[in-house]
Amino acid sequence: xxxxxxxxxxxxxxxxxxxxxxxxxxxxxxxxxxxxxxxxxxxxxxxxxxxxxxxxxxxxxxxxxxxxxxxxxxxxxxxxxxxxxxxxxxxxxxxxxxxxxxxxxxxxxxxxxxxxxxxxxxxxxxxxxxxxxxxxxxxxxxxxxxxxxxxxxxxxxxxxxxxxxxxxxxxxxxxxxxxxxxxxxxxxxxxxxxxxxxxxxxxxxxxxxxxxxxxxxxxxxxxxxxxxxxxxxxxxxxxxxxxxxxxxxxxxxxxxxxxxxxxxxxxxxx
Amino acid sequence: xxxxxxxxxxxxxxxxxxxxxxxxxxxxxxxxxxxxxxxxxxxxxxxxxxxxxxxxxxxxxxxxxxxxxxxxxxxxxxxxxxxxxxxxxxxxxxxxxxxxxxxxxxxxxxxxxxxxxxxxxxxxxxxxxxxxxxxxxxxxxxxxxxxxxxxxxxxxxxxxxxxxxxxxxxxxxxxxxxxxxxxxxxxxxxxxxxxxxxxxxxxxxxxxxxxxxxxxxxxxxxxxxxxxxxxxxxxxxxxxxxxxxxxxxxxxxxxxxxxxxxxxxxxxxxxxxxxxxxxxxxxxxxxxxxxxxxxxxxxxxxxxxxxxxxxxxxxxxxxxxxxxxxxxxxxxxxxxxxxxxxxxxxxxxxxxx
Amino acid sequence: xxxxxxxxxxxxxxxxxxxxxxxxxxxxxxxxxxxxxxxxxxxxxxxxxxxxxxxxxxxxxxxxxxxxxxxxxxxxxxxxxxxxxxxxxxxxxxxxxxxxxxxxxxxxxxxxxxxxxxxxxxxxxxxxxxxxxxxxxxxxxxxxxxxxxxxxxxxxxxxxxxxxxxxxxxxxxxxxxxxxxxxxxxxxxxxxxxxxxxxxxxxxxxxxxxxxxxxxxxxxxxxxxxxxxxxxxxxxxxxxxxxxxxxxxxxx
Ligand SMILES: Nc1ncnc2c1ncn2[C@@H]1O[C@H](COP(=O)(O)OP(=O)(O)OP(=O)(O)O)[C@@H](O)[C@H]1O
Ligand SMILES: [Mg+2]
Numbered sequence: 001x002x003x004x005x006x007x008x009x010x011x012x013x014x015x016x017x018x019x020x021x022x023x024x025x026x027x028x029x030x031x032x033x034x035x036x037x038x039x040x041x042x043x044x045x046x047x048x049x050x051x052x053x054x055x056x057x058x059x060x061x062x063x064x065x066x067x068x069x070x071x072x073x074x075x076x077x078x079x080x081x082x083x084x085x086x087x088x089x090x091x092x093x094x095x096x097x098x099x100x101x102x103x104x105x106x107x108x109x110x111x112x113x114x115x116x117x118x119x120x121x122x123x124x125x126x127x128x129x130x131x132x133x134x135x136x137x138x139x140x141x142x143x144x145x146x147x148x149x150x151x152x153x154x155x156x157x158x159x160x161x162x163x164x165x166x167x168x169x170x171x172x173x174x175x176x177x178x179x180x181x182x183x184x185x186x187x188x189x190x191x192x193x194x195x196x197x198x199x200x201x202x203x204x205x206x207x208x209x210x211x212x213x214x215x216x217x218x219x220x221x222x223x224x225x226x227x228x229x230x231x232x233x234x235x236x237x238x239x240x241x242x243x244x245x246x247x248x249x250x251x252x253x254x255x256x257x258x259x260x261x262x263x264x265x266x267x268x269x270x
Numbered sequence: 271x272x273x274x275x276x277x278x279x280x281x282x283x284x285x286x287x288x289x290x291x292x293x294x295x296x297x298x299x300x301x302x303x304x305x306x307x308x309x310x311x312x313x314x315x316x317x318x319x320x321x322x323x324x325x326x327x328x329x330x331x332x333x334x335x336x337x338x339x340x341x342x343x344x345x346x347x348x349x350x351x352x353x354x355x356x357x358x359x360x361x362x363x364x365x366x367x368x369x370x371x372x373x374x375x376x377x378x379x380x381x382x383x384x385x386x387x388x389x390x391x392x393x394x395x396x397x398x399x400x401x402x403x404x405x406x407x408x409x410x411x412x413x414x415x416x417x418x419x420x421x422x423x424x425x426x427x428x429x430x431x432x433x434x435x436x437x438x439x440x441x442x443x444x445x446x447x448x449x450x451x452x453x454x455x456x457x458x459x460x461x462x463x464x465x466x467x468x469x470x471x472x473x474x475x476x477x478x479x480x481x482x483x484x485x486x487x488x489x490x491x492x493x494x495x496x497x498x499x500x501x502x503x504x505x506x507x508x509x510x511x512x513x514x515x516x517x518x519x520x521x522x523x524x525x526x527x528x529x530x531x532x533x534x535x536x537x538x539x540x541x542x543x544x545x546x547x548x549x550x551x552x553x554x555x556x557x558x559x560x561x562x563x564x565x566x567x568x569x570x571x572x573x574x575x576x577x578x579x580x581x582x583x584x585x586x587x588x589x590x591x592x593x594x595x596x597x598x599x600x601x602x603x604x605x606x607x608x609x610x611x612x613x614x615x616x617x618x619x620x621x622x623x
Numbered sequence: 624x625x626x627x628x629x630x631x632x633x634x635x636x637x638x639x640x641x642x643x644x645x646x647x648x649x650x651x652x653x654x655x656x657x658x659x660x661x662x663x664x665x666x667x668x669x670x671x672x673x674x675x676x677x678x679x680x681x682x683x684x685x686x687x688x689x690x691x692x693x694x695x696x697x698x699x700x701x702x703x704x705x706x707x708x709x710x711x712x713x714x715x716x717x718x719x720x721x722x723x724x725x726x727x728x729x730x731x732x733x734x735x736x737x738x739x740x741x742x743x744x745x746x747x748x749x750x751x752x753x754x755x756x757x758x759x760x761x762x763x764x765x766x767x768x769x770x771x772x773x774x775x776x777x778x779x780x781x782x783x784x785x786x787x788x789x790x791x792x793x794x795x796x797x798x799x800x801x802x803x804x805x806x807x808x809x810x811x812x813x814x815x816x817x818x819x820x821x822x823x824x825x826x827x828x829x830x831x832x833x834x835x836x837x838x839x840x841x842x843x844x845x846x847x848x849x850x851x852x853x854x855x856x857x858x859x860x861x862x863x864x865x866x867x868x869x870x871x872x873x874x875x
Contacts, residue, residue: 004322004325007325007369008325010368010369011368014368015759015762019757019758019759019762036374037374037375040275040373040374040375041280041283041284041375044275044278044279044280044283044375045279045280048437048438051596051599052596052598052599053599054599055598055599055600055602055603055606056599056602056606058602058603058606059602059606059609062606062607062609062610063609063610063613065610065614066609066610066611066612066613066614067613069614078369078370089277089433089439089441089446090276090277090438090439092439092440092441093439093440093441096440096441096442097440102593104593112440115438115440118438119276119277119438119439120276122275122276122438123274123275123276126275126276126373126374126375127275127370127373130275130366130367130370130373130374131370134367134368139364139367139368139719140719140720140759142367143719151294152294152295152298152299154298154301154302154356155294155298155356155359155360157310157314158310158313158314158317158356158357158359158360159360159363159364160314160718160719161310161311161313161314161315161317161318161717162314162317162318162321162357162360162361162364163318163364163719164314164318164717164718164719164759164760164761165314165315165317165318165717166318166321166322166364167761168318168713168761169315169318169319169322170322173322199323199467199468200467200468200471200475202319202322203319203468203471203472204471204475204476206315206316206318206319207312207315207472207476207479209315209713209714210308210311210312210314210315210316211308212709212711212714213311213314213315213714213717214307214308214310214311214312215673215678215709215714216707216709216714216715216717217307217310217311217717217727218307218677218678218698218702219676219677219678219702219705219706219707219776220702220727220728220731220775220776220779221699221702221703221728221731221732221779222307222310222727222731223307223731224306224307224310226310226718226727227730227731228723228726228730229726229730229736229739229740230722230723257598257602258596258598258599258601258602259594259598260598261597261598261601261602262593262594262596262597262598262599262601263594263598264598265594265597265598265601266594266597311717314717478639
């Protein structure tokens with residue numbers, strides 16, 4: 001259960017971050033969603049050996065993190081524990097691609113290491129931008145934005161209900177597992193059988209819960225469609241955020257700022 | 271087996287996004303037609319249930335590795351394929367947002383890999399025919415296990431195909447597939463066991479829930495459209511696989527050749543690199559550093575130029591990754607950090623509106 | 624004002640697994656009455672309340688709300704008249720924020736946006752929860768959740784309030800506050816509860832259920848004093864009537 005506890009603690013942390021009021025929170029979720037998506041596409045559009053040109057793009061997550069006052073500790077912890085898949089699959093690059101690409105003094109760096117570093121860089125950039133977006137917007141507002149961007153409400157309602165009942169269900173599950181732990185007097189690990197039985201009874205409760213929630217919805221006139229009247233209005237500030245960032249991303253994509261700065265630093269002009 | 275943003279190219283990610291968006295839209299439209307309003311909360315809490323269950327890792331007996339419930343097939347069985355797909359898509363979306371599992375661009379691929387295959391292929395083509403009209407314990411077990419294994423194998427194939435087509439990771443298609451399929455066979459068996467356990471549990475305790483899933487127009491009696499789906503999927507995967515097979519007979523061999531044959535590299539003295547090198551020598555700020563030899567000229571000189579390397583040329587930067595570039599990158603990172611820090615100070619001191 | 628009349632005639636109901644939860648329940652509640660429904664666990668209180676709010680349709684007999692006979696066709700009208708507060712606030716609060724939850728009912732009634740807003744504001748004010756409007760329901764305390772649950776129903780402007788164990792899981796102060804709040808409502812109130820002291824305070828009339836049947840129906844003061852009614856139904860006298868020196872001193 002330790003993994004559940006720690007993951008729920010993380011969700012709780014994110015949820016609290018998302019419920020604050022910072023300059024980032026005040027920007028329309030649609031503007032944030034679109035710029036973040038554009039940012040991710042921009043990051044991923046670089047070739048596999050392009051490491052340096054990626055670095056200037058860090059400005060986007062950095063500004064989000066600053067505007068949203070997102071603790072760096074939060075982002076760093078997430079980066080460390082998240083998704084071993086990319087790290088693992090990317091690890092084959094240095095093994096497979098050993099052609100020297102870069103020589104730094106006596107050190108010869110192979111193309112594989114460069115592309116692996118590029119993968120890690122992509123990982124850091126996209127994950128930190130996504131986390132900053134969610135920490136500065138909240139699932140609820142992300143869904144409102146998605147809905148206004150044309151995502152079917154059947155889907156966004158599912159996301160919201162899932163998020164809402166996750167908290168209830170995990171509490172219920174935690175109570176059950178505590179009760180089990182108390183009765184199983186010291187025997188630690190949980191076998192598949194016990195887990196199956198516990199999941200089974202949690203599932204039954206879940207199904208009952210669905211029925212009760214449905215009854216409660218029906219009592220208040222539910223007919224299969226969840227409607228909202230909370231309007232989103234795109235103000236000048238939001239439009240500026242969107243257009244400004246799209247411009248910055250386009251400029252960074254078009255001009256290799258890192259190369260330019262590097263050339264200046266090493267004394268060469270163009 | 272979440273695909274990650276870091277490994278995907280915009281072209282692949284975008285294509286899968288479009289496919290996933292079409293699929294979610296299609297499912298949503300279908301649900302609109304046959305919407306029994308009690309399905310809305312049922313899908314919501316079932317999504318939360320699977321999400322919570324996925325957070326529990328249990329050890330796979332005999333292997334020492336751990337697995338967790340994937341849930342796509344389970345949701346299709348309990349809710350029907352359309353509702354199942356929407357629910358698994360919502361799970362993946364929340365995971366992408368909360369845990370950065372996968373990523374926003376890779377979300378499309380993940381919905382296809384973990385939603386489409388179990389809900390629209392494994393469920394209607396394997397589970398339903400096998401379980402038949404009168405389910406029993408044994409039938410449920412066999413059907414769920416086979417369907418889970420098939421769904422996961424297809425999902426793993428999807429992951430491998432998308433990763434290789436993106437061209438960021440060097441792991442060649444065949445080797446990657448050889449790595450992924452056996453792992454996912456084990457995971458599929460466990461998933462099958464877990465799905466069996468849950469479904470037969472529900473079947474005994476709450477048979478009414480299972481009846482809800484096969485409301486007309488959803489899954490059953492739609493074999494025609496499912497067959498078309500399958501055909502398209504088969505053509506696409508077949509095409510992709512044969513393309514890879516023909517262009518890279520053995521990726522590992524090819525890259526080993528690259529290592530052994532290319533010990534020496536001609537120093538490029540042309541154009542910008544040359545100019546920069548001269549400039550650098552003059553200023554001698556970083557005297558010992560050498561500039562990059564990009565991969566391209568080296569690979570181009572190799573005898574049978576494989577398709578991939580010319581593809582790589584397409585995407586590879588003209589400037590490549592150079593020491594000075596990295597230095598510039600480092601400088602920008604420092605600048606970025608300073609800007610972020612200054613902004614945060616300002617934001618912190620400004621009164622919140 | 625027959626509009627506010629609640630009438631059950633020989634109501635029967637069995638769940639799909641065969642449990643007989645209602646076996647011939649009849650009563651009549653008039654406008655402005657405040658009625659407690661008491662009984663042991665499993666006596667059928669929740670089942671009865673679900674019939675009154677149109678969550679369940681009687682298997683036999685009739686339920687009449689005002690002039691309307693409860694049938695599948697009249698569900699919408701009945702649900703508009705009767706506001707049901709469920710036992711577990713987590714079932715009642717399913718939307719992402721308190722505001723959205725309170726607005727859910729009025730929006731479904733098809734009201735224009737500004738009217739929805741004013742109703743939400745008013746309902747939240749009534750229960751004293753305006754300050755949590757933007758919060759998600761899972762970040763509320765038990766008492767706050769309960770108050771918001773009541774607001775979600777008040778915003779629909781029902782004439783009859785039906786509540787299932789409103790004081791369960793509340794600490795003494797939240798309970799006291801809730802009782803005071805309920806005391807200010809002029810609606811017809813039907814409250815299922817194990818909190819007999821609250822019944823004494825709020826409800827002039829009490830219906831005792833036992834195994835799906837009405838065991839007693841009359842003035843609360845008489846019924847809750849009568850051991851011969853309470854004991855067979857698995858109930859005890861409320862503390863305030865047990866003559867305990869401490870309790871009676873605390874009572875005003
Ligand atoms: N969904 C259901 N399916 C089958 N039987 C049910 C269901 N809900 C309740 N019952 C049964 O119906 C009877 C009446 O239950 P009900 O919930 O109305 O009791 P209650 O008086 O509200 O009890 P409590 O004080 O515990 O809330 C009980 O025997 C119960 O087991
Ligand atoms: Mg009850």
